[in-house]
Amino acid sequence: xxxxxxxxxxxxxxxxxxxxxxxxxxxxxxxxxxxxxxxxxxxxxxxxxxxxxxxxxxxxxxxxxxxxxxxxxxxxxxxxxxxxxxxxxxxxxxxxxxxxxxxxxxxxxxxxxxxxxxxxxxxxxxxxxxxxxxxxxxxxxxxxxxxxxxxxxxxxxxxxxxxxxxxxxxxxxxxxxxxxxxxxxxxxxxxxxxxxxxxxxxxxxxxxxxxxxxxxxxxxxxxxxxxxxxxxxxxxxxxxxxxxxxxxxxxxxxxxx
Numbered sequence: 001x002x003x004x005x006x007x008x009x010x011x012x013x014x015x016x017x018x019x020x021x022x023x024x025x026x027x028x029x030x031x032x033x034x035x036x037x038x039x040x041x042x043x044x045x046x047x048x049x050x051x052x053x054x055x056x057x058x059x060x061x062x063x064x065x066x067x068x069x070x071x072x073x074x075x076x077x078x079x080x081x082x083x084x085x086x087x088x089x090x091x092x093x094x095x096x097x098x099x100x101x102x103x104x105x106x107x108x109x110x111x112x113x114x115x116x117x118x119x120x121x122x123x124x125x126x127x128x129x130x131x132x133x134x135x136x137x138x139x140x141x142x143x144x145x146x147x148x149x150x151x152x153x154x155x156x157x158x159x160x161x162x163x164x165x166x167x168x169x170x171x172x173x174x175x176x177x178x179x180x181x182x183x184x185x186x187x188x189x190x191x192x193x194x195x196x197x198x199x200x201x202x203x204x205x206x207x208x209x210x211x212x213x214x215x216x217x218x219x220x221x222x223x224x225x226x227x228x229x230x231x232x233x234x235x236x237x238x239x240x241x242x243x244x245x246x247x248x249x250x251x252x253x254x255x256x257x
Contacts, residue, residue: 072226074214081210082131082223087203089132089150089158092122096129098242098249098257101223103135103211106145106165107172108219110232115166121238128242132162133207135219141172144195146204148177151194152186160184225249225257 029037045051075082082101092100100118104111122128134150136142145165152161164180165172181191194200211221214228222229224238225245233241249257 071215071228075223075226075228078210078213081206085131085203085206087150087199087206089153089162091130091132091159092128093126094129096127098125098127098245099129099131099224100238100242101131101133103133103207103216103219103221103223104166105136105138105142105219106149106168107138107142111220112166112169114220114232114234117233117235118238120235121242124235125239125242132158133210134204135207135211135216135221136204137208137219139171141174141177143204144174145172145177147195147200148181148191150200150203151191151197152181152184154194154197155186155190157184157186161186 083099100122102111102118118130122130134146136146149158149161149165152158161181161184164184165177168176168180170176178188178191182188211217214221214223216228216230218230220230220232222233222241224241225248227241227244229237229241245257
């Protein structure tokens with residue numbers, strides 16, 4: 001009976017502030033019994049403080065598992081928007097069976113550090129498709145650069161513009177963006193006209209909304225398989241995450257992931 005009371009009391013006390021918590025879970029206990037339970041819990045936890053640590057670790061584990069489940073569901077529900085949005089530029093092997101979706105900002109230093117690692121992983125594998133999601137959140141010039149990159153696609157030069165913007169060091173402004181565009185061989189007058197296109201603004205807004213649904217708040221962020229991966233990754237990280245995604249696809253008997 002004492003053990004049952006102890007575990008019931010622990011279950012009640014831990015979430016509500018340990019021994020200070022009121023014991024109200026079972027109306028069979030009178031006030032004297034509740035006081036005894038509180039004392040048992042208090043004495044037990046003082047003698048075994050590691051129980052608190054274990055309980056907190058379990059709480060964190062469950063919280064993380066719940067968050068991952070929510071994210072996985074959001075990714076599955078957004079799969080078309082992630083993989084098959086015609087407004088998104090695509091790189092790597094366009095027929096690749098595995099896709100890396102990247103949300104990035106041209107003013108993001110970590111995005112620029114991750115970029116060569118992603119290219120190295122894609123080149124080494126040979127069967128990876130990249131979807132570029134313009135996600136300009138860091139500065140007004142980020143949106144200007146995103147519009148310029150998407151407008152460059154109208155001249156068949158998205159990758160040239162993207163590559164130069166990603167390799168640029170330092171903050172961007174309109175003059176620097178236009179200078180980069182000129183070096184990429186773009187018709188600047190046409191570029192400026194195309195940057196105001198309604199579909200370009202719509203594509204950026206769609207990416208912002210999609211990131212919100214996936215819980216993405218910063219850059220870089222990657223979606224590989226069912227997983228959202230925030231932050232900088234190195235070539236080996238891409239390789240490991242792609243292997244995981246392919247295993248997921250095999251288990252689901254999916255041909256594209």
